[in-house]
Amino acid sequence: MGLNVAVTSALIARLRDDLFAAQFTADTVDSLWGPDAASALRRGQREPARRAVAATGGVGVLATLFVLGLPVPTAGLAAALPALGVDGAEALGLVRLDGELAMPLLDLRPHAFVDALGAGSWWIASDLGEAALRRAIPETHVLGVGGASTTLAGLMVGTKVGRVLDLGTGCGIQALHAARHAKHVVATDISGRALELARFNAELNGVGNIELRSGSLYEPVAGETFDQIVSNPPFVITPRGEGVPSYEYRDGGLVGDALVASVISRAARHLAPGGVAQLLGNWEYHDGVDAFERVTAWLDGTGLDAWVVEREVQDAALYAETWIRDGGILPRTDEFDALYAAWLDDFAARGVSSIGFGYVTLRRPVTGGPTLRRLERLHGGLGNNPAGLGVHVAATLAAHDLQAPLSDAELTRTAPVVAGDVTEERHYWPGDEDPTVMDLRQGTGFGRTFPLGTALAAVVGACDGELELGAICSAVAQLLGVDSDELLAEVLPSVRELLTTGFLGV
Template sequence: MLSVKAPSDLLRRLRARFDETGYTIDGVRERLGDVAASALAREELVPALRATKDVDPLAALIRLWWLGVPVSTAAVDLPLAELVQFGLLVKVGDAVQASVHLQPWETGGYLVSDRKVRPGDPAVRRDHVVGAGGASANLAQLVSRRPVSRALDLGTGCGVQVLHLAGRADHIVATDVNRRALDLARLSWGLSGIEGVDVRKGSMFEPVDGERFDLIVSNPPFVISPAARLTYRETGHRADDFCRELVRLAPAHLNPGGHCQLLANWLHVKGEDWQDRVGSWLAETGCDGWAVQRDAQDPAEYVELWLRDAAEQGTPVYRDRYDEWLAWFEAQNVTGIGFGWITLHASGTLDPVVRVEELPQQVELPVGDYLPDILDGITTAHRLTDDDLLAAALHLTEGVLEERVGVPGAEDPTRIVLRQTRGLRRATSVGTVEAALAGVCDGDLRLGPLLAAIGDILGEESLTPGGLRSLIAEGYFRLPILD
């Protein structure tokens, strides 16, 4: 049985051995190569096993900790007796096998979780602790990079977000409803040299009742299902009520100016606009809010994804659980399930702004580097009066290009598109007035005279300030106010 009290000295020696051997993100990628790494992303081990068949010290660590296969004790240069004593390894004849998945992470630290579940493995235990994957990396790329005094990682799991918060937050509180998750997270932080994390067990915001933070991050158990079978992904709340409740409660735990950033699922229901559904969540908070749908799946795709996640394909229960889940969605008139980001900002305004949009395209990472510009554009477009806009010196945002589409030889294009090559990489169709404005605004001239001049030259009705608001909110233009 795994001991959660592995001494810090053992963890330091283990980390030192990883560093010496090259068991790092770059070291593993280089050793495996592109083909094996891509296969591993699909949970296929054979290419990685072939790439590590010559069991040198690095290959032994990859096989042991990442692939989870037995490795001869003669090939492993580690303090085996201690690792077995504290439950990180188990003896298998003249070999050892890891009882956990231990992976290097992009921060330079390490993460400890339960072993990956692959087809043919035993059923997942209810308190299974999942490792870091695409969702964890997604949230880490979204979170604001500004330094903060107090940060909360709600639902820390194996502790991945703390690895990203360390160095940016003076004090970090990490919570989880799963005691096993907190135990493994402590090992993650110990291996990564992170000290002083305030660890608390409990659901939702119960462990931090009455406390406030400058930053709250959460990759919560957002999966929408008819039953709460696995703690790391499901809560038992009805439909998508858990994510809604998380959003509703978060503002009471934000300091003035603080941010809450989380991942969520939401339902697409027949006869209802999903944007109205999610927008209503944000509107209840009194905070400025930005919600982004990054992907949407039909109910069958969604069920298949999460049954694969638990390695239930090909098992006797697969068909029955698939059918039960689809029937549950059908009873609620669900047509799809959205996945995305939610950001709240406790701006203190009496006129909060809510924006809900879909961004399926690739975006520049990390989003956290330019998150303040995104939120500033959204709120500026909403709050500035028409007079303020006309008095502002507009300038085109860096990286915006113009594309013209038309019949060859035609005098005028049939379509003009402004496209962002940086940031969120949006693209939008515009008229000739907006295109002309984009071509001349450089931050020196006020918007009012520019619009009037463009209208005279083109012989078209001048663009109103209101017509520019969406382009400002979407980051095509910036509006520094002149004195």
């Protein structure tokens, strides 16, 4: 059932007032049921949380109805939403009435975050999930705030810009984030229901600089350019065939990873000079072919700077299991087994052995051709990034721009300094005076580890922001009894990498 858009404006204002008054916030909701029940809820089990909120007043009624997706007495809802009222909630399409009970029609929950501009919070409406529906989700399902959407939001560069394009907005979460640092956001989606919910969420949260357009990918913005593009596209690799559900929020309708290839290859014509595009994606590993060879082919000819970070690889079977289960289809059922076979048949026919997942950052040079091409695998944990990875991404692009045009001679005249989040680790065999392994470890960003040789360790250790790099290298060469030019040739490529990735600053 859709939102009643004809009556939303006045009623949404009342709903907003009620949610404020009830203190329906992420912290309040989390405190209702505690960490153990929250963990159970993430596993799709509502009962521990339901028990915890059984007698917690108005905010408990709202959490039960809109977060847990359980019915509540109409009298309790009337008390929790005094301005909107039960009739108003029904008119908005939030609930349907069944005797003395109000049944939820939407998921509506608080979402708190911290980005480069500071802390913020919203209420986000989306479709009810599998636990509330008690069945598999429909193909038209509009997803709420999930792991992928929070990942992209955290990755988003928050530099002040004029125009942002949110490609495939869904419930509008990326558009809301972009609206904090952009003058104007254009958000597109092929799903009319997604656009309804995105419009509702923008109005509920008082955000007025988002323009919604209907259409597939770049079609609604033909001929337009943007300072920033963000996209959590429908990148899930799904077999094409009868009986295989095609979920609008995750399936782009193309074979394999062609959807991600298309988004990348067409980005250049919609980026203004200096503009940055950021998206999530999957890429296939074919038998005997590294996925990065295929991603490189997508990037070639775009004329864009590119930085691709692979965060995870799943084998074909695990990938199939993950996404079939994501649709709410239970294992050990005939439907699950049939879909599992379809997925594995598709992968086998196309020679797909595994699938990578990660982040893509693209940038259109202001002048000239591209200077940045990084494809790297950074699996495992991240550093401590309270404001998200976007700050690190922006700093990495800026650091690359600073050091890339410098000749080696010019680089030696800079005075690098070790970043404040960097520590050095040394490992010794028992009884040895000299370390067998030396590493630099980054506390923020991607939590990188960088191996050190003796010369590089000595050079980095002397980088205090006062001494020029050339003077440091000359002193280290003399200390180690090696040729100064040879030491420079050894350490300068590593210094450039350490500058780009944020271990060193200038």
